[in-house]
Amino acid sequence: MTTQRNHTAPASGRDYAAEEWARLCKRDPDALAVAEPEREVTVGELIALSRTRAGQLLAQGVTPGSRVIVARPNNIEFVVDYLAIRLCGGVLVNLPWSAGTSITELAEILDASCVILTEHLVGDNSLFDQLGERCFRPDEDASIGPEVPVARGEDELAWLACTSGTTGTPKAAMHNFATLERQTQVFAEHFRLTADDPILVTSPVGHAVALLFGVRMSLMLNSVMVLVTRWKAETAADLVERYQCVFTVAPTPFLVDTVAHAETHGIEKWKSLRFFPSAGAPVPRLLVRRAMKALPHCQVWSYFGTSEA
Template identity: 35%
Template sequence: MAMDPILSEQRKQAMRAAGFWSDQTLLDAFSKTVRYDPGRIAVVGYEGASNRRTVLTYSELEQTADRIAANLLRLGVKPGEVVSYQLPNWWQFVVLHLALLRIGAVTNPVMPIFRDREIKFMLTLAETRVLIVPRQFRDFDHAAMADRLKVKVPTLEHIVVIGSGDDRDFEAALNAPGKRIEAATAASADNVVQLLYTSGTTGEPKGVMHTSNTLLNSVRYFEDRVHLTASDVVLMASPMAHQTGFLVGLLLPLYLGGRVVLQDIWNPAKAADIIETERVTMTMASTPFLADLTAEAERRPGAMRSLRTFVSAGAPIPRVLVRQATQSLGAHIVSGWGMTENGLVTTTKLDDPPEKVFETDGCPSQGMEVRIVNGEGKVLAHDEEGRLQARGPGTFVGYLKRPQLYAVDQDGWFETGDLARKDKDGYIRITGRTKDIVIRGGENVPVIEIEQLMYRHPAVQEVAIVGVPDERLGERACACVVLREGASLALPDLSGYMAENNVAKNYWPERIEVFDALPKTPSGKVQKFKLREIVSAGRDC
């Protein structure tokens, strides 16, 4: 399948001339560490269910990646082909990406929370032939779901299961000794190497395509902004199937020649143990993780002694939490903003004054630019609210099979869908969203898709889903409904309906409010801002 990236010669030449694209791939940096320090620890994996700790050196990681690459070739995987895997933060996640780079294939990580509905769409669009899943994770049977998908997805031929114990087990199918792969075509820096789906804020997920050049720019951004080196130990508990986790938990440590410590199931007490044991120096995650770790630090501050930096992005960060975290963790709290399409675009700096750290989402670095425009596209003055646009070396190279949705103008400005202000120093503050989405714990809820599903419920006449503030998760989804005459609908009924339709649990509305009528404009469009005001204030509907 042709990936068809939108990547002009003009952009390539400009990025190289400016020094933002080095034409390196992760394999270049990784191989250098293997050559000069093969015994250095690369990955430490903690599995919550089994309480297992796995350690891989750079040399062991390379040997395993080569075996897996050889076996993927045996399955017929070709350069440019998408290989999908739905894995938690396990060591196999890391080694699969290295193996796919080795043979020029495309990594498509899928969030573990996704179920039949979402994954069927993703695999079909990507024309996936090979899918790798755990046998079971968090009491869900992923292997059984994969079998159901094999019937529904026309291209799906091979299912590999971690922990199945049969001939399709990961160890037997992919990690067994195979032929050497000298003839394989490794990915170049301008090849698409990652396909990552957005969370479907406009009805269905979009497949974001990135190259090594666009991804590694964000990694060098961290190296520069957060002052990281090969001696740093990064904890990654945020899912690596998110861009945050992929960039900071996979690419960053291996690019630097450092160490990543993976936690597959978030547990703040366990995270504190890991930080203390592994002497973790840096981590990045969304607001709920920061809130939980701050509370844990207040109970046992000694465990956090090694932690120097916590980068928080992916959901609105209450300013009071940043202040509490700075005091309790004893670490630099770095606020940031980014997208699947652009990586991390802005962060605060380690030496910023408190008002920047507490009251902004940072400023751009490493060639990224941001600007605020009005409805006509005119650049606004400082401190005026408008549409946030971004451009630079980290900007993606298109949506899979959806070139018409590529909202990048001829000058390279990408329409982010966010509203923001920019101060005189170039620091932005996200103030809202131009699209009505809900961000729950850093995960975008596909509002339109859930609304469409709810419209099919026999009790529902009208529905609009809005986000209500939540101290821990940032937002939770509230379903505002008008019921059919004589009908009733309670939250347990709605939850059961979502489960019956195989909707990921993170997307389920967690509150329901019944209205006689939804507020609308004269043209009939639901005024969601009014609904948010009503449900957030707790007023009668």
Template identity: 30%
Template sequence: MQFDAVLLAPRRAQMRSQGWWRDTTINDALDQAAQQWPDRLALVGQRTGEGAAQSFNYAQLARMADRVAIGLWRLGVRPADVVACQLPNVWQFTVLYLACARIGAVFNPLMPIFRERELLFMLGHGEAKLIVVLKDFRNLDYEAMLKGIQPQLPQLQHVVAIGAAGADSFEALLTQPAWERDADAAQILGRHRILPDAITQLIYTSGTTGEPKGVMHSSNTLMANIHAYAERLALGGDDVVLMASPMAHQTGFMYGLMMPVMLGATAVLLDVWNAATAAQLIRRWRCSFTMASTPFLSDLSREVATSGAVPSLRTFLCAGAPIPGPLVEQAQAALGAQIISAWGMSENGAVTTTLPGDDAQRAVETDGLPLPGAEVKVLDDLGQERPRGEIGQLWVRANSNFGGYLKRPQLNATTDDGWFDTGDQARIDAQGYIRITGRSKDVIIRGGENIPVVEVEALLYKHPAVAQAAVVAYADERLGERACAVIVLKPGAAEPALADVTDFLRVQKLAPHYLPERLVVLPEMPATPSGKIQKFKLREQMKSALPKLDRVGRAR
């Protein structure tokens, strides 16, 4: 496989001279942890419906990574080959990436929600040679699904299923034979390790725009971000990280898989989100840090408020959507942890976070300050910087910016001097904190006036009946676009009328021309596994639903 990561070489000299790229890989981190802290707990994997968790200390984790690496080699995996996995947060996920790094293979995590259509595109586009799945997960036979499409994927030589019967299972092929004892194992493991500037991860964008792209990252781009992130949040080897956000998403991969190994810390993985189980894991393993989206924070806060304290939890970093003010207050009271807000993308990991010492209101009103090694600016349509406080197009230049989109360099949206067009709209306040105001594609222009979508959504979250909210555009002959509020109700809440919602927003001092002019109530939002609302799907739904609504938003 050839990787056209054209964005790496032009900035290598500068990144190295400034100390951002340290030319190390996850192999170096794992080796150091296994040597310095062989008996320290490294990884805990808790499978829903199973009893005891599977755990590894660092010596055991390194040994298993070596074992699986040689097993992959025996199956024909070579440097720069793509190894895909479609797994929830299970221990095999972590081990598989570490094994790929041992032999120079490129790791391609895929969301468990994907089905044949998405998998055919991504596995074909990435030319995956091997994929690892669970035999059965959430009432789906993944092995059967993948083998069903394998004839249409000429590059895909192996479908390996965890928990399957027979000689082709993950266990029989990769974890049960003591491959690391083979006579040539040391030579294979020593000669083919991933290099710092080689592509180590291929991850597809999460699908909030409906057009997945293959994001290419090197060890240098990923690790530069993780070092800055851990330093800002004062995370170290004594921390225990609970990761319930999918590791097939950049959040889980970088901060639930890579970061604990880099710190010599402990990772506790949860495969299916359940607030009660999460609370139990925090208490059992004394978890001190977790990162997830707003729905996870809301669920965990409600659970802990009734089931008891989680005194070890120090920080909950929330990203992916604005955090409603009342939720921050409720979460801090229930969890006893600081709530940090953040913003980032698959293309660069976390870019901004609030500071651990910030007032709680910062997490409500902003998405934080740039991490060390990251810069942000807000431009108008002519490429001129907008004054502080004014909304424009958000550009990022960071040590963690990706290497480019696989086979689509024309979409890299990066200038010669390294600025990346995020596709987000934002503003920067007087203190340098940013606030994401919406995706560029989400901007609603009503009669020439831009509606600040994220601000309207944040106010909707304050409504006592609203559990989730999104604002999307619908076509209008006279004004071009108008705004439709889409909400999911809290359990037991009475459905409000459009007038009730607009009256509430007026009380919140929202400008009249920002008020939504339609209201749609859904049982649930279309969302990615990480909790991001898929607005492109909402817009598609609105096209068919809105003609059936009267002017006050009721179904006719």
């Protein structure tokens, strides 16, 4: 006999999406939640935006387990998308906004219910006409989304972590709610980060690193999330100083730029930054030695394999 899944209780174990949302809702609604160089949103505003977006996704066919592709730059809208997908019980597939054919290919392969793009960045790219009804319609009216996330068990699919796709269509590693939670938790515990430690999100949110150790870690810690919308060392330095950011993860070229900026302009703007793990390419020993000298209060080290771990 076939039974209808009850979406008022998780199938098994903990409901990590519900826990994440509950943490957010318990914060001071007037406190700063997310910042960009030219924009800030409070906790209350982030909750309202996410519920509105969730209502739109539901109206456009997203159901529990639906694959939702998000191809955005580092902006507040990505955070809203992430939380809205969690509210709907969907499966996040985050891709670089410039991924082009990878977006359309994966939309077909994964039978994505919705593809969210930043229209002014992709322009009139005829490639995206192939998405048809899958393409998210941001101006469409819909009822507000649920107050709490659709219940999902910890062993259910939560995230498809895609490789870069430099040699073909990206490969996607499957993560359930438990493995997604654990990846972020391990980093937060290792660095002993708390709600008092603002997180600087420098890596592109289309990749695993920024999602796990930027967006999700800020939400896990209840700390301020600071997004670098387009990488420039000068912008990052200003944001670190303005919000007293403590932690960031970024690819090796970003570390090169950061060290060069500190060597040229001094460490004043970078003083609060204590941790800078670097991923995506080997970190030369000479660069580490330069970093130790230019950023004496900051720990720099390398790791790899985030998507597949």
